[in-house]
Amino acid sequence: MTYQKPIPLKNIDNAPYWDAADHHELKLQKCSDCSNYNHPPGPGCAKCGSTNLTWENFGGDVEGKVYSYIISYRPFLPGFQNDIPLVIAQVELDNVKDVRIIANIIDCEAKEVEIGKTVKMVWEDITDDRALPQWKIIE
Amino acid sequence: MSKITDRYAIVGVGESERSKNSGVTPLHLALDAAKAAISDAGLAAKDIDGFMSYNENDSCTSHQLATNLGVRPKYVKDILGGGSSTELLIADAISLIESGELNTVLIFRSMNGRSGSRMGGGGWDSNMLQQNIDGGSYIIPYGAASPGQWFGLFATRHMYETGITQEHLGHVCVSFYEYAQRNPKAFFHGKPLTIDDYLNTPHLSYPFTKHDFCLESDEANAIIVTTAERARDCKQKPVYVMGMSSRQCHPHSHYWSDLSQVASDYVAPEVYRSAGVKPEDIDVASIYDCFSWVVLRQLEAFGFAPRGEVGDFVAEGNLRIDGKLPTNTAGGMLSEGYTHGMNNVLEIVRQLRHQYGATDRQVNNCEIGISTGWAGPDIAGAMILRN
Numbered sequence: 423m424t425y426q427k428p429i430p431l432k433n434i435d436n437a438p439y440w441d442a443a444d445h446h447e448l449k450l451q452k453c454s455d456c457s458n459y460n461h462p463p464g465p466g467c468a469k470c471g472s473t474n475l476t477w478e479n480f481g482g483d484v485e486g487k488v489y490s491y492i493i494s495y496r497p498f499l500p501g502f503q504n505d506i507p508l509v510i511a512q513v514e515l516d517n518v519k520d521v522r523i524i525a526n527i528i529d530c531e532a533k534e535v536e537i538g539k540t541v542k543m544v545w546e547d548i549t550d551d552r553a554l555p556q557w558k559i560i561e
Numbered sequence: 562m563s564k565i566t567d568r569y570a571i572v573g574v575g576e577s578e579r580s581k582n583s584g585v586t587p588l589h590l591a592l593d594a595a596k597a598a599i600s601d602a603g604l605a606a607k608d609i610d611g612f613m614s615y616n617e618n619d620s621c622t623s624h625q626l627a628t629n630l631g632v633r634p635k636y637v638k639d640i641l642g643g644g645s646s647t648e649l650l651i652a653d654a655i656s657l658i659e660s661g662e663l664n665t666v667l668i669f670r671s672m673n674g675r676s677g678s679r680m681g682g683g684g685w686d687s688n689m690l691q692q693n694i695d696g697g698s699y700i701i702p703y704g705a706a707s708p709g710q711w712f713g714l715f716a717t718r719h720m721y722e723t724g725i726t727q728e729h730l731g732h733v734c735v736s737f738y739e740y741a742q743r744n745p746k747a748f749f750h751g752k753p754l755t756i757d758d759y760l761n762t763p764h765l766s767y768p769f770t771k772h773d774f775c776l777e778s779d780e781a782n783a784i785i786v787t788t789a790e791r792a793r794d795c796k797q798k799p800v801y802v803m804g805m806s807s808r809q810c811h812p813h814s815h816y817w818s819d820l821s822q823v824a825s826d827y828v829a830p831e832v833y834r835s836a837g838v839k840p841e842d843i844d845v846a847s848i849y850d851c852f853s854w855v856v857l858r859q860l861e862a863f864g865f866a867p868r869g870e871v872g873d874f875v876a877e878g879n880l881r882i883d884g885k886l887p888t889n890t891a892g893g894m895l896s897e898g899y900t901h902g903m904n905n906v907l908e909i910v911r912q913l914r915h916q917y918g919a920t921d922r923q924v925n926n927c928e929i930g931i932s933t934g935w936a937g938p939d940i941a942g943a944m945i946l947r948n
């Protein structure tokens with residue numbers, strides 16, 4: 423069966439992030455002038471306005487802690503009918519404190535989710551050539 | 562105080578009928594609201610030389626409204642926007658009057674918010690959402706497509722940090738529903754809510770139940786702004802603008818970095834400075850209430866209770882008519898109607914005029930009020946009014 427949910431659309435600003443995701447890696451945009459990470463990526467740094475931006479690869483071993491979350495009991499978009507309750511979490515990365523990545527926590531009961539839980543990034547292969555980063559509770 | 566303090570006034574307010582299915586276009590609703598506001602002010606349509614509105618591609622234009630009022634305006638403006646647009650356009654109207662370009666401006670919001678294009682209703686094209694929302698590719702593929710989910714991330718974290726509980730959210734809802742029982746035009750008139758009812762309602766999107774979401778309605782609202790001098794010749798007691806901070810932003814990237822700050826935190830000091838008053842001077846409030854939690858977060862931002870004590874502030878009944886800060890006294894967007902904030906502004910104007918007289922709807926002796934707008938954690942505004 424084909425994938426029913428929205429597939430991340432690549433554009434001039436986010437393509438390096440999603441290309442890396444397709445290879446099961448996390449890449450973040452970083453400002454060469456103020457050294458802050460810039461997420462979501464864009465043509466200019468949200469902290470200083472510099473356009474001197476590069477990409478840093480964090481590889482495939484990414485962990486973090488649940489910083490906040492919501493649990494959706496109704497699908498707000500087509501394709502999510504079988505994912506209810508849907509956990510959407512914002513996760514603080516262990517090695518980049520000022521960037522938090524929003525994704526679903528998969529393979530978990532809604533009642534397991536708590537702020538502070540340790541999660542690791544996993545990649546769902548959603549089509550032949552696309553992959554979607556997700557979170558999974560590891561403790 | 563600022564240069565504009567007490568020099569401009571809201572002189573007319575009006576609304577169309579409110580329903581779940583108006584059966585007419587937004588232009589018809591806008592015309593009804595505009596005529597009601599013009600009549601309320603004791604003006605004629607030809608006295609209005611500027612028309613402004615905000616919309617989400619779901620309304621008519623200012624030009625269309627003026628045409629159907631038989632008026633040739635000197636200025637029209639339609640902006641894309643939701644929460645805080647009322648305050649923004651009032652500020653713009655004042656600026657244009659101050660510059661000498663205009664005399665009197667009518668601002669409206671008209672929408673078939675229930676029968677037409679629904680904010681919370683879904684049915685949107687996922688790819689369109691990804692392309693049009695900042696950082697869309699980082700939320701839409703995860704099913705996060707509604708403000709309830711986006712603001713919910715702020716709410717869960719804020720509740721965790723400050724000790725706000727589900728019951729505290731419930732007290733916001735219960736307080737506003739109580740006002741709706743006194744307002745025959747409110748959607749939830751005749752549908753009271755107790756805290757037990759609230760706590761027995763399942764989550765729609767944790768931490769929110771259906772009661773924590775604003776409702777959706779078909780209606781139009783209109784407001785007329787002019788100079789204090791012209792206001793003295795109008796029919797109603799003028800409600801003067803003391804101060805504004807009409808729209809401030811916080812970088813959108815904070816969804817992925819900083820949940821601790823919201824744009825309202827920047828608005829608050831500016832609006833108090835502009836008006837020359839403090840939180841304790843405010844007698845009545847219109848706090849943007851697209852979600853119950855948004856009220857709690859703004860009560861903190863605008864200094865009505867210290868961080869960590871906002872939950873107790875609402876649980877003690879302070880938003881009720883006999884509380885320290887009677888708020889959204891027609892029922893708010895949680896229980897009266899929904900026009901992205903303008904219905905709450907109409908109500909605070911009526912309160913400051915003492916229009917409800919000796920009835921149980923009138924906040925006793927209210928002289929100064931605050932109206933806040935919230936488009937999101939990243940965009941907000943406010944104004945302070947007096948009678």
Ligand SMILES: [Zn+2]
Binds near residue numbers: 453470471472
């Ligand atoms: Zn920078």
